Amino acid sequence: MPELPEVETIKRGLQGFCLNKKIVRVKSYCDKSLIGPREIAEGRTVEKFRRFGKALVVDLSEGVSLMVHLRMTGQLVWVSSSEEETQQEEPSSISTSKNAVSNVEIIKNLIKNRFAGGHPSDNFTDKLPNKQTRVEIEFEGGGKLFFNDQRKFGFIKILPTDEVLQDKFIASLAPEPWKMEAEDFYQRLQRHKNSPIKAVILDQKVICGLGNIYADEALFYAGILPTRKAGEVSKTEAKLLLKGACEVMEKSINSGGSTMATYVKADGTKGDYLRLFAQVFRREGEPCNRCGTEIIKTRVAGRGTHICPRCQK
Numbered sequence: 655m656p657e658l659p660e661v662e663t664i665k666r667g668l669q670g671f672c673l674n675k676k677i678v679r680v681k682s683y684c685d686k687s688l689i690g691p692r693e694i695a696e697g698r699t700v701e702k703f704r705r706f707g708k709a710l711v712v713d714l715s716e717g718v719s720l721m722v723h724l725r726m727t728g729q730l731v732w733v734s735s736s737e738e739e740t741q742q743e744e745p746s747s748i749s750t751s752k753n754a755v756s757n758v759e760i761i762k763n764l765i766k767n768r769f770a771g772g773h774p775s776d777n778f779t780d781k782l783p784n785k786q787t788r789v790e791i792e793f794e795g796g797g798k799l800f801f802n803d804q805r806k807f808g809f810i811k812i813l814p815t816d817e818v819l820q821d822k823f824i825a826s827l828a829p830e831p832w833k834m835e836a837e838d839f840y841q842r843l844q845r846h847k848n849s850p851i852k853a854v855i856l857d858q859k860v861i862c863g864l865g866n867i868y869a870d871e872a873l874f875y876a877g878i879l880p881t882r883k884a885g886e887v888s889k890t891e892a893k894l895l896l897k898g899a900c901e902v903m904e905k906s907i908n909s910g911g912s913t914m915a916t917y918v919k920a921d922g923t924k925g926d927y928l929r930l931f932a933q934v935f936r937r938e939g940e941p942c943n944r945c946g947t948e949i950i951k952t953r954v955a956g957r958g959t960h961i962c963p964r965c966q967k
């Protein structure tokens with residue numbers, strides 16, 4: 655599931671491709687995935703990208719915005735117009751003697767003309783639209799932005815810009831860890847004294863931005879067992895946990911999150927972006943980088959949870 659760092663990397667990546675570009679057409683392949691009147695987005699220019707937790711907001715000219723919720727399996731793929739031409743020529747150039755066009759070159763070309771982020775899958779590199787494409791936004795000059803979503807929990811909402819902050823989801827969000835004071839965080843934990851600390855930090859009304867991956871990573875960073883009651887976390891530990899939340903997410907953002915560049919390496923093989931920063935997440939059975947003890951996977955708050963039984967107390 656794409657989390658805050660993934661959405662932040664998408665925001666940064668898309669800024670480079672679609673800022674100041676004009677939308678000429680918004681096409682929906684699934685009613686559930688596009689909410690609001692698409693006509694009001696057509697003819698508008700992309701002016702600004704904003705992120706609220708895991709929601710991406712694209713502000714268009716004349717007071718219109720697109721709000722993107724990726725949820726479980728959503729992804730955004732930008733395909734520049736030059737790639738479209740390449741794709742159309744592809745069948746002839748590949749089936750003939752030009753098998754010399756190596757896989758590496760195709761991949762390199764893809765990475766140059768595409769930007770993809772969100773739930774990592776082969777859609778990052780596949781020809782689009784495909785059967786998982788829910789919304790297709792065409793820009794002046796031919797570039798296209800595809801919203802793919804296998805499980806259809808995500809959506810794009812078109813709304814007036816001045817209604818963005820009143821949106822039910824955005825209005826309910828707590829501050830992000832970078833904007834929260836340690837004392838405030840501690841007090842927020844105290845309001846959920848008897849719940850396991852992991853469940854509490856996953857609550858977006860307590861702190862915004864931590865999903866399953868970064869909750870596990872932040873708890874490891876702070877040396878706190880996810881099963882401990884929130885009321886038993888000391889002020890010092892709360893401060894360390896907040897610092898951990900900032901650091902693990904920053905590290906992920908800086909390593910590129912789950913974008914195409916981390917999914918498909920330049921040699922065409924698949925990469926795993928979690929490998930770039932994860933200390934415990936999906937590392938069960940492997941030795942802890944800090945103490946060498948085997949990382950174990952348990953279940954806390956109904957979620958798969960990864961811990962080092964020695965480093966976390």
Ligand SMILES: [Zn+2]
Nearest residue numbers: 942945962965
């Ligand atoms: Zn350890």
